[in-house]
Amino acid sequence: MYAQMVKSEGSNEKHTEQDTAFQARIDAGEKIEPKEWMPEGYRRTLIRQIGQHAHSEVVGQLPEGNWITRAPTLERKANLLAKVQDEAGHGLYLYCAAETLGVSRDELYDMLHSGKMKYSSIFNYPTLTWADMGAVGWLVDGAAIMNQVPLQRTSYGPYARAMVRVCKEESFHQRQGFHIMMTMCNGTDDQLRMAQDALNRFWGPALMMFGPSDENSVHSAQNMAWKIKMNSNDELRQKFVDETVPQAEYLGLSVPDDTITWNEERGHYDFAEPDWNEFFEVLKGNGPCNTERLEARKNAWDEGAWVRDAMMAHAEKRAQRKKMAG
Amino acid sequence: MSALFQFLLRQGDNTLVLGHRVSEWCGAAPALEEDIALANTALDLIGQTQMWLGYAAEIEEAGRTADDLAFLRDAYDFRNLLLLETPNRNFGHTLLRQFLFDAYQVPLLASLESSTDQRIADIATKAGKEAQYHLERSQDTVIALGDGTEQSHTIMQDALNRLWSYTGEMFESDIVDEAMTANGIAPDPTSLRDVWNTTVDAALKLADLKAPEDNFAHKGGKNGRRHTEHLSHMLSTMQVLQRSYPGASW
Numbered sequence: 009m010y011a012q013m014v015k016s017e018g019s020n021e022k023h024t025e026q027d028t029a030f031q032a033r034i035d036a037g038e039k040i041e042p043k044e045w046m047p048e049g050y051r052r053t054l055i056r057q058i059g060q061h062a063h064s065e066v067v068g069q070l071p072e073g074n075w076i077t078r079a080p081t082l083e084r085k086a087n088l089l090a091k092v093q094d095e096a097g098h099g100l101y102l103y104c105a106a107e108t109l110g111v112s113r114d115e116l117y118d119m120l121h122s123g124k125m126k127y128s129s130i131f132n133y134p135t136l137t138w139a140d141m142g143a144v145g146w147l148v149d150g151a152a153i154m155n156q157v158p159l160q161r162t163s164y165g166p167y168a169r170a171m172v173r174v175c176k177e178e179s180f181h182q183r184q185g186f187h188i189m190m191t192m193c194n195g196t197d198d199q200l201r202m203a204q205d206a207l208n209r210f211w212g213p214a215l216m217m218f219g220p221s222d223e224n225s226v227h228s229a230q231n232m233a234w235k236i237k238m239n240s241n242d243e244l245r246q247k248f249v250d251e252t253v254p255q256a257e258y259l260g261l262s263v264p265d266d267t268i269t270w271n272e273e274r275g276h277y278d279f280a281e282p283d284w285n286e287f288f289e290v291l292k293g294n295g296p297c298n299t300e301r302l303e304a305r306k307n308a309w310d311e312g313a314w315v316r317d318a319m320m321a322h323a324e325k326r327a328q329r330k331k332m333a334g
Numbered sequence: 335m336s337a338l339f340q341f342l343l344r345q346g347d348n349t350l351v352l353g354h355r356v357s358e359w360c361g362a363a364p365a366l367e368e369d370i371a372l373a374n375t376a377l378d379l380i381g382q383t384q385m386w387l388g389y390a391a392e393i394e395e396a397g398r399t400a401d402d403l404a405f406l407r408d409a410y411d412f413r414n415l416l417l418l419e420t421p422n423r424n425f426g427h428t429l430l431r432q433f434l435f436d437a438y439q440v441p442l443l444a445s446l447e448s449s450t451d452q453r454i455a456d457i458a459t460k461a462g463k464e465a466q467y468h469l470e471r472s473q474d475t476v477i478a479l480g481d482g483t484e485q486s487h488t489i490m491q492d493a494l495n496r497l498w499s500y501t502g503e504m505f506e507s508d509i510v511d512e513a514m515t516a517n518g519i520a521p522d523p524t525s526l527r528d529v530w531n532t533t534v535d536a537a538l539k540l541a542d543l544k545a546p547e548d549n550f551a552h553k554g555g556k557n558g559r560r561h562t563e564h565l566s567h568m569l570s571t572m573q574v575l576q577r578s579y580p581g582a583s584w
Contacts, residue, residue: 066366073360080575080584081401082350082387085357086380092360093373100366113366138575138584188584196582304361312364314489315425318482325481 010064010128010152012219012291014057014237016227017049034235039165042108050234054164055109056125057236059116062102063127065095067301071135072144080138087184088141094177101173105166121306129287130217132295133209139192139199143206145185147214147252153178154248155218158238186255193259200260207256208264212282218245220284249279337513338451339393340413341520343403344510344556346386347414349461350404351565352435353379354572355422364425371471375432378464385457405576409566416555417500419565426479426486427493433472434497437533438504439465441526450518473537480541487542494543502551504530510557 027047033040040046069092076092079085103113119125130148135141156178160171192203218241222228231237249268256263267280289295357376363369387400398406417435422428443465446458480490505527507515514520538545554560575584 066361069361069369073362076357076360077354077571078574080405080582082380082384082404084584086377086384089357089360089373089377089380093370093377096366096369096373100370103366191584195584196579198579199582308362308364311362312368312425314483314485315364315368315479318479318486320482321486322478322482 010068010155010217011057011060012126012128012217013222014053014060014227014231016230016234016236017052017056031233034163034233038163039168040163041165049230050236051109053231053234053236054167055106055111057231058102058106058109058167059111059119059125060127062099062106062116063120063125064131065099065102067127067131067305068095070301070304071131071133071297072141074135075138075141078138079141084141084188091145091181091184094181098170098174098177101170102167105164105170108166117309121302121309123293123302126291127301128217129290129295130213131301132290132298133213134297136209137202137206139189139202139206140210142185142188142192142203143210145181145183146189146255147185147207147210148217149178149182149185150252151214151217151248153182154244155239161235161238163235189259189261193261203259204261207261211264212286215245215248215279215282216284216287216290218242218248220287246276249277253277253279336393337510338519339390340510341514342386342390342393342454343413346383346390346400346403347412348418348435348439349379349386350383351412351414351568352418352432353377353383354568355418356428356432358422359428368425372428375468375471378461378468382457382461382464385460389453389457401576405573409561409569410558412555412561412565412569413558414555414565415500415503416552416562417497417503419555419562419568420497420500421564423493423496424489426489427496429472429475429479430490430493431497432468433476433537434501434534435504436465436469436472437530437537438526440469440533441529442521442523445521445526449520454519469533473533476543477537477540480538480543490541491543494538495546498546499548499550499552502549503553503555506551506553506556508557 026045030040030045030047030050040050072088072092072095076085076088079088103116106116107113116125120127130151135144153175156171156175160168160175162168162171189203189206192199220241222241228237228240232240253263253268265280267278269278270276271278290298293299353376356372356379359369359372359376361369363372383404384400387403391398391400391403415435417431420427420431440462443458443462447455447462449455449458476490479486481487505523507522507524511520511523515522534545555562575582
């Protein structure tokens with residue numbers, strides 16, 4: 009899940025007749041389109057959620073980019089390049105979806121760079137070995153899919169449509185990641201060790217991607233009523249654990265949680281909560297890579313300013329010349 | 335080392351080394367569209383590398399694969415142009431390097447499409463479409479950045495001054511090229527110069543950039559005699575896993 013703990017802006021607003029009619033449209037399964045009336049809270053909440061999602065795609069290039077130059081075969085290098093290219097593309101659709109709500113990409117970047125907007129906590133963890141490219145695809149893309157598949161039915165048209173395309177590519181990434189893990193697990197002792205180490209480090213952070221339990225959250229209730237959020241965090245986390253534990257078994261890896269057991273009665277795996285203190289520290293900026301990730305994005309933006317300025321100046325000059333000639 | 339094998343290494347090493355350099359931009363481009371375009375260019379080049387080095391490995395008949403050639407040769411066995419191993423430095427430098435190469439690669443691949451070697455003709459046909467697109471983009475970007483602002487113009491002129499002495503190597507002909515030309519496998523590199531000049535002169539004019547008058551050319555990449563210091567650093571990164579864990583499958 010690339011959007012965590014998205015606060016709803018709607019909870020404090022007074023409900024008007026227009027709000028009631030709007031909610032009725034959503035309840036009837038209609039899509040809300042950019043130029044139609046929507047409550048201000050709905051619009052602002054969506055900007056926050058789509059923006060956070062877009063930022064996650066863009067920052068998400070960095071931990072993988074860390075291994076593109078060290079990919080061990082030409083095929084893996086090509087796959088990884090294709091994957092980060094897809095991610096940048098997802099960022100682009102999502103920023104475009106946000107633009108339909110009246111916020112520009114540059115404004116969203118400013119909010120990211122100044123720390124006013126977040127990206128998913130998962131990208132504040134380092135990628136230390138090649139097995140992390142497997143673990144990120146398998147677990148991180150796997151967790152993202154859990155959230156994004158239902159979001160294909162979200163109430164806001166442009167967001168729902170962006171998700172359809174994103175989901176197709178994400179499931180391909182997840183299979184690629186799992187394939188890397190499989191190759192490592194069937195490889196040498198060193199490779200198996202790398203694979204286990206990657207799972208050990210990414211398991212907790214992957215569970216945290218869904219956010220803390222929101223059973224009693226008013227924000228979540230409002231967002232679910234608006235169909236901006238489709239499932240509770242616990243529901244999605246459980247689904248992820250249920251799907252992932254057998255996959256880890258298949259790989260011959262141990263999930264780093266001694267309490268994991270199949271609960272016949274519930275029809276689900278029981279598992280331990282991740283370390284939520286760590287999660288809140290990461291959100292506060294104390295994750296292992298928060299500083300580097302934000303710095304890398306800010307540097308890219310600042311160092312690229314002359315290019316963007318030049319492109320604009322060139323476009324203006326061209327238009328001017330055309331006018332003079334015409 | 336057969337002439338054909340060397341010729342194929344030259345093609346594959348060019349695309350590998352440039353593809354690697356371009357891939358170093360991941361997540362650091364001036365705009366999201368440029369991130370996508372750079373990753374796409376790198377991806378095309380790595381795909382072309384698989385074809386060139388794959389064929390080279392078959393011709394060699396020594397049981398090596400494309401990956402062995404990419405990841406287990408040292409700098410002195412690489413046969414890429416020196417131009418392509420120069421560091422990225424900045425976005426302008428990267429795109430100008432790309433343009434100077436694309437302007438050579440497009441006519442080269444066009445000519446290779448009628449190679450007497452069918453495999454080479456097939457690779458060239460596929461790679462040619464990608465190279466044409468790379469050229470359009472790098473040319474437009476070089477023109478825009480040269481023409482843009484005073485600052486961008488200065489950056490581009492500096493990049494041109496710095497890269498110019500690495501362009502002459504593309505048109506050097508040696509015994510490998512002679513053998514390829516004699517068998518109708520590939521054109522004589524010197525024959526590509528006129529087209530290249532036309533493309534480059536036209537773009538530089540629109541970009542308001544001036545090529546240095548000194549036409550000195552650094553050589554030693556395509557024959558492997560003397561690479562720059564940059565190549566072995568690149569390889570130490572690129573090859574780290576294959577070198578650290580010999581024999582492992584990935």
